Amino acid sequence: MARILITSALPYINGVKHLGNLVGSMLPADAYARYMRARGHEVLLICATDEHGTPAELAAAAAGKPVAEYCAEMHEVQKALGAGFRLSFDHFGRSSSARNHELTQHMAGRLYEAGLIEEVMERQVYSNADGRFLPDRYIEGTCPNCGYERARGDQCENCTKQLEPTDLINPRSAISGSSDLEVRETKHLYLMQSKMRGKLAEWIDTKIDWPVLATSIAKKWLNDGEGLQDRSITRDLDWGIPVKRGASVWPGMEGKVFYVWFDAPIEYIAATAEWADVNGLGDAAWERWWREDRGAEDVRYVEFMAKDNIPFHTLSFPATLMGTNFDGAEPWKLVDFIKGVNWLTYEGGKFSTSQGRGVFMDQALEILPSDYWRWWLLSNAPEGSDSDFTWEGFQGGVNKDLADVLGNFVSRVTKFCRSKFGEEVPAGGAYGAAEEAVIADLSARLKVYAAHWEAVELRKAAAELRAMWVVGNEYLQSAEPWAVFKTDPERAGAIVRFALNLIRLYGVLSAPFIPDASEAMLGAMGAEDAGWPEDVAAALSALPAGHGFKVPDNLFSKITDDAREEMAARFAGA
RNA sequence: GGGCCCGUAGCUCAAUUGGUCAGAGCAGACCGCUCAUAACGGUUUGGUUGGGGGUUCAAGUCCCUCCGGGCCUACCA
Numbered sequence: 001m002a003r004i005l006i007t008s009a010l011p012y013i014n015g016v017k018h019l020g021n022l023v024g025s026m027l028p029a030d031a032y033a034r035y036m037r038a039r040g041h042e043v044l045l046i047c048a049t050d051e052h053g054t055p056a057e058l059a060a061a062a063a064g065k066p067v068a069e070y071c072a073e074m075h076e077v078q079k080a081l082g083a084g085f086r087l088s089f090d091h092f093g094r095s096s097s098a099r100n101h102e103l104t105q106h107m108a109g110r111l112y113e114a115g116l117i118e119e120v121m122e123r124q125v126y127s128n129a130d131g132r133f134l135p136d137r138y139i140e141g142t143c144p145n146c147g148y149e150r151a152r153g154d155q156c157e158n159c160t161k162q163l164e165p166t167d168l169i170n171p172r173s174a175i176s177g178s179s180d181l182e183v184r185e186t187k188h189l190y191l192m193q194s195k196m197r198g199k200l201a202e203w204i205d206t207k208i209d210w211p212v213l214a215t216s217i218a219k220k221w222l223n224d225g226e227g228l229q230d231r232s233i234t235r236d237l238d239w240g241i242p243v244k245r246g247a248s249v250w251p252g253m254e255g256k257v258f259y260v261w262f263d264a265p266i267e268y269i270a271a272t273a274e275w276a277d278v279n280g281l282g283d284a285a286w287e288r289w290w291r292e293d294r295g296a297e298d299v300r301y302v303e304f305m306a307k308d309n310i311p312f313h314t315l316s317f318p319a320t321l322m323g324t325n326f327d328g329a330e331p332w333k334l335v336d337f338i339k340g341v342n343w344l345t346y347e348g349g350k351f352s353t354s355q356g357r358g359v360f361m362d363q364a365l366e367i368l369p370s371d372y373w374r375w376w377l378l379s380n381a382p383e384g385s386d387s388d389f390t391w392e393g394f395q396g397g398v399n400k401d402l403a404d405v406l407g408n409f410v411s412r413v414t415k416f417c418r419s420k421f422g423e424e425v426p427a428g429g430a431y432g433a434a435e436e437a438v439i440a441d442l443s444a445r446l447k448v449y450a451a452h453w454e455a456v457e458l459r460k461a462a463a464e465l466r467a468m469w470v471v472g473n474e475y476l477q478s479a480e481p482w483a484v485f486k487t488d489p490e491r492a493g494a495i496v497r498f499a500l501n502l503i504r505l506y507g508v509l510s511a512p513f514i515p516d517a518s519e520a521m522l523g524a525m526g527a528e529d530a531g532w533p534e535d536v537a538a539a540l541s542a543l544p545a546g547h548g549f550k551v552p553d554n555l556f557s558k559i560t561d562d563a564r565e566e567m568a569a570r571f572a573g574a
Numbered sequence: 575g576g577g578c579c580c581g582u583a584g585c586u587c588a589a590u591u592g593g594u595c596a597g598a599g600c601a602g603a604c605c606g607c608u609c610a611u612a613a614c615g616g617u618u619u620g621g622u623u624g625g626g627g628g629u630u631c632a633a634g635u636c637c638c639u640c641c642g643g644g645c646c647u648a649c650c651a
Contacts, residue, residue, distance in 0.1 A: 012651055055650055124649080128638050137650055154649085188649085224577075226645075232649055260651065311648070342579095342645080344631030384587080385580060393586075396600060401634070404613055417586090419609080424607065459587075463598075470615095477607070477615040496609095554611055 003298055005289050005333070007035050007254045007268045009305035009313075010050035013074050014059035016081065018351045019389060021343035023377040024136050024306035028339060028458055030087045031378055032513040035461075037088075038532050044209045047082070048093035048271045049075045052134055052240040053260035058175060063064065067239045071096060081361040085370045089323045091278065093237055093271030095263055100270035101241050106265040106323050107232070111247035114326035118190045118230065119252070125153070125165045129178030133186065133236040134165075141168025151175045169483075187252055189243065190230040191320045192264070192450060195229045200315055200322070203334070207323060211383075213307055214340040219316035223328055230318065231261040244461065265317035269332070292331040302337045302456070339456045342382040346389050347568075358389075358569050367567060368422060371514040372398050372556070378513055379462035391568040395559040402514070406469045406506065407555035412476065414551040415497040420485055421493060427545035429494030435540070438475050438498075442468060442505070443536045449509070465509060474504045500549060501540040505533055519554050524552035 008029035011017050026047060033045040039391050051071045060070035069204070071094070077182050079092050094100075111117050120508025125134050139153035144167050152174070153165035165171060171300075172179040174309045204218050222228050234243050269290050276286040287296030303313055313335065321332040351358035380387050417426065445468050452461035476499060485492035507521030508530050522528050526549055535538030543549070 010651095014651090050651075058650095079645055122649080133641095135650060144623095188650060210581070213645095220577060221647070221648075229648065237647080259648095259649075264651085307645075308651080311646090312651095316648095330635095382584080387586085393600090397586095399611095400600070403611060408613045412613075463588085466599080473614050476609075480609085481605075482609045483607090551621040556611085558611070 001041055002036075002300060003289075004033075004036050004044075005296075005301040006036075006043065006045045007301075007303050007442060008045075008047040008089075009303075010048050010264055010267060010307045011078055013049045013051040013071050013078075014052075014055045015074070015353060016077065016360045016362050018346075018353070018358050019364060019373065019377060020346070020351045021306075022085065022361060022373075023344050023381055024341055025304040025309075025396060026082065026087055026375055027085065027339065027374060028381060028456075029304040030085075030375075031458065031512040032088075032304070032339075032356070032453070032456060033088060034267070034515065035308075038508070038511060039450075040532065043090075044272065044275070045088060045090050046093070046268055046275065047087070047091075048095055048097075049078055049127070050260065050264045050267070051075070051094055051096040051233075052237075052257070052263060054138065054237065058236065059237050064141045068096075071239075072234050073202075081365070083225050083364045085374065086359065088515075089463070091271055091275035093267060093274040095260075095267040095270075096241075097270060097274055099233055099265075099273040099277070100263060100267045103270045103273070104258055104266045105244040106246050106318060107266060107281050108189075108244070108250075108258065108262075109248070110324040110326070110330065111244050111320065114323050115322045116192045116195060116326070117233075118192055119187055120232070121185055121187050124186055124236070125171070125181050126184040127173040128180045128182065129176045130173050133177050134173055134175070134181070135309065138164050139165045139171050139181070140174045141171035142404050172321075183212050186236055188232045189234045189250075189253065191233045191316070191319065192218075192230045192370055193228045193315065194230050194567055196319045196322055197222060200319060201226065203322075204314065207338075210338050214310050214314060214338045217307070217340075217491065222553045223309050228315065232341065235259050235370070246554075255466075261312055261316065263319070265312060266320070268291045270328050290333045292333055296333045299333055300337070301333050301335050302339065303335045304339045305338055307342055308339070314339060322550075342384075342386045343383050345378070345386055347391070348388055351376070357572065361394070363571070368559075369516060370549055371516050372402065375402055375462070375514055377468075378399065378458050380382050381458040383457070383459055393562045395561075395564045398473070398556070399558045401466055401469075402517075402556040403475030403554075403558045405466065405473065405516075406510070408471060408474075409472045410503050410506075410552065410555055412425055413472075413496065414524065414549065415570065416446050416482065417456045417496045417500065417549075419490075421496060423551065425500055425545055425547040425549065426493030426496050427490075427542050429492075429497075431541075433493060434475065435494075435498050436473060438502075439537045439540060441471055445471070446509075446533065446536060453512075462513060464514065468509060469506060470505070472499065475502070497543070497545065498540060504530055504543055505536070505539055508533060509537075520552050520555060524550045 006029050009025035032041050037043045056269055058069050060067035063070055075094050125139055127134050136153035140150055143151035171181055199305045201222050234256050237257050241263050243253040243256045272286040272289055289299055290296055318334055325331050346358035376394050410457050445464055449461055449464040479495045479497040481492040503521050504527045507518045511518035
């Protein structure tokens with residue numbers, strides 16, 4: 001039994017997440033956690049809302065609420081939606097928690113002691129009308145290069161030229177539209193990542209099994225230009241974690257907060273502490289997952305995220321943890337494997353919150369149960385490259401895989417049995433060559449399935465699972481109990497007994513992808529406590545003769561063409 | 575501009591890291607079955623692996639080049 005720590009990239013607080021966000025980290029993390037738990041490993045799955053930063057403040061303002069109140073509400077909304085998608089987080093925390101305040105300040109203090117913090121005087125644009133400093137991209141103006149009037153302070157979307165806010169002609173606040181802007185000096189803390197470049201590079205070089213996406217992005221940042229750049233870890237904002245060295249004030253940094261990207265990854269750890277608190281477990285309980293000197297030396301830590309998160313998880317966060325351990329006193333657990341995925345697109349374009357384009361988590365659950373989405377998203381996860389959500393593809397995948405191959409199998413077996421033998425497992429006959437062949441086939445496929453999960457290959461695992469469902473239909477077709485029943489009811493009984501056991505087996509194997517349907521299958525078979533089939537032959541004899549079962553409602557209904565067209569129109573966006 | 579990834583059957587993707595006639599699923603065609611959600615099973619059509627050149631006994635896989643997509647390039651997260 002291994003100990004596996006799993007974190008999902010933190011969903012940002014400013015609204016309901018779309019299917020792309022879901023499949024980018026939370027859903028794969030959940031499926032992986034479910035599989036590993038099913039195999040008997042000790043698993044801890046951690047996620048949280050990422051609550052700091054300018055967009056959170058603006059979203060709160062737009063909603064007409066104090067930011068703390070807004071975040072608290074949105075946290076509950078996201079938590080409920082996660083539950084709706086059956087995301088089995090051991091804890092879904094908040095980056096604004098007291099634990100994270102304490103830990104973030106502690107780590108900053110340690111980095112200071114390590115000599116890895118530098119104070120830098122910056123010049124930033126301040127908006128008098130908005131009463132705040134504006135991040136580059138919140139300043140709009142005319143592009144000096146192409147004349148586009150809505151260029152942003154970081155880059156012109158029209159001509160793609162990279163800009164400084166001060167390059168813009170007629171600059172104005174993107175928030176209020178005010179042109180009452182001025183450049184002010186403000187002091188910030190920089191994490192001197194450049195000092196850790198060698199150490200980070202050496203560490204990355206050991207990660208030969210990571211997706212190219214992850215290592216290539218990390219190496220690019222390490223080696224590009226003058227190498228890894230030092231990075232500001234503070235901001236002039238109200239909402240956030242106040243800048244402190246541990247519990248002490250940080251002279252000259254009053255009124256400032258840590259940058260959201262500094263405190264968000266630390267929340268992985270803090271959320272684990274929150275988990276311990278909620279469960280009344282004490283510090284040792286979470287430290288054994290994160291501190292190599294306190295029990296975490298045998299933990300395998302796997303992170304899930306979309307590609308935009310990779311630099312922070314391969315460089316900034318490890319730099320923070322390594323720096324914090326400058327004297328060897330705090331050996332924090334570093335990530336062992338990063339599952340980085342690409343983007344999910346919507347009908348060939350981008351999901352867009354502002355234009356209402358694409359399907360968001362709340363809408364998805366209004367339309368169909370979570371299993372439909374989980375199956376399609378995971379079996380089409382954007383692993384190798386971006387993948388595209390289309391209603392036609394979704395309809396096809398769900399109807400064929402879930403309704404026809406799996407759902408119909410369960411239906412045909414249980415209904416046939418009920419009509420010929422009643423609602424209990426038939427007694428007669430014995431398994432023979434046909435059943436042995438299926439057992440051999442499934443045993444081999446189960447090994448492949450397990451190997452895909454070990455490698456975190458979602459699409460391949462899904463394909464193998466589907467192949468195992470197909471084996472059931474092939475078996476029924478060749479064994480044809482409906483014909484055998486007429487001449488040899490005993491033998492037909494054995495076939496049906498085997499098929500009922502297949503349903504139970506599928507219930508166990510399918511759970512990482514479609515937990516609700518799995519529960520329905522196991523419930524119908526009266527086998528809720530079924531464990532992983534280490535021995536397929538034994539697993540397919542688990543339901544004994546005379547064991548009662550129920551014919552479940554159809555596991556999945558099909559998406560009609562009319563329904564598909566209606567949804568396509570509804571979510572096409574403005 | 576610089577860097578990275580990708581281009582395989584009508585569609586979505588594989589291919590044990592250079593090694594049998596390049597494989598699946600969907601879609602199409604034909605056949606079978608009738609237990610089942612008009613579901614299932616079988617057979618089958620379909621590819622000069624984006625173009626060109628090179629290395630090698632051997633290239634989808636390595637090198638060069640061209641074409642066509644996508645992504646990243648750091649103070650929004």
